[in-house]
Amino acid sequence: MLFDFDGTVVDTVELIRESHRHATRQVLGVELSDRELVARVGLPLSDQMRAFSEEHADELLRVYREWNHGHTAELIREYPGMSDLLAELRAAGRPLGLVTSKMRPVADLAFAVLPLRDYFDVIVTTEDTVRHKPAPDPVLHALRALDARPEDAVMVGDAPFDLRAGAAAGCITVGVTWGFFDRETLSALGPDAVVDDTAELADLLLRR
Ligand SMILES: [Mg+2]
Structure with missing residues (x-):
């Protein structure tokens, strides 16, 4: 995931x-x-x-x-319920990846404030690929690191670029409406689901 x-x-x-x-x-x-x-x-x-x-x-x-x-x-803030959700997914044995367009030192700056790094088995930053979202490259990079197949993977993101990258990689895509973009913008890309809070996302991901 x-x-x-x-x-x-x-x-x-x-x-x-x-x-x-x-x-x-x-x-x-x-x-x-x-x-x-x-x-x-x-x-x-x-x-x-x-x-x-x-x-x-x-x-x-x-x-x-x-x-x-x-x-x-x-x-910087963690979204309500996010670390609980990540902990639950880990406890359920789901390999987790973070796929960000941030540079690694800037991601490290965030992790110095919010202790979320250890939830993730792989963290892909902008240095890891030549092409970035919305290209599939960073998503595929994460899947290789996790030894996972795209069709078994879910890409969760708040931006059209996340959904396009996930779909181009062959993943299931889930849009979240609590970030920078609204439901209408995300739905227009035809994701597999759009969710409005972490409880809804937890239901969806833990069912898989
Ligand atoms: Mg985003």
Whole structure:
């Protein structure tokens, strides 16, 4: 069972949105809507910055990182019931993977605040593959590490990019509505299920 990280396992919605707001305000001098700020969350950060401004992408990234790292401990949260769910899945013998577009040092920063790392048998970060979500590569990388077949695997995520990557890898896909994207956006991709809270996700995953 494979999980996306931001907006799926950990609530970084405010942290990431406000990091983007700070960077685009400071570097580009623009005020973007909440929706515009988070439209590409789930893609590698460098791609998100290039979408804001090709020319100022490096400076955006630098300013984003500085603000983000300084506020991670204060703003990152675990979603209610998530560690209980991960513990239950482990107790039921399900191999677990985390598939994130984050870079490894940034994922480590999150794990320094929230002790979730040990629930996962494999953690795939952006360094592990050349292509990233929505390409299937990071999902397939995790499945190889777990010695699992795509058709036996579930990819759980809050972003269209997670669902597309999971489907392209041949996995069952489950969208979660508590992250950066709404039910309508996720349902449009035709996932196998969309769930609204961790209790519903637990029911679904523990039945498999
Ligand atoms: Mg996400």
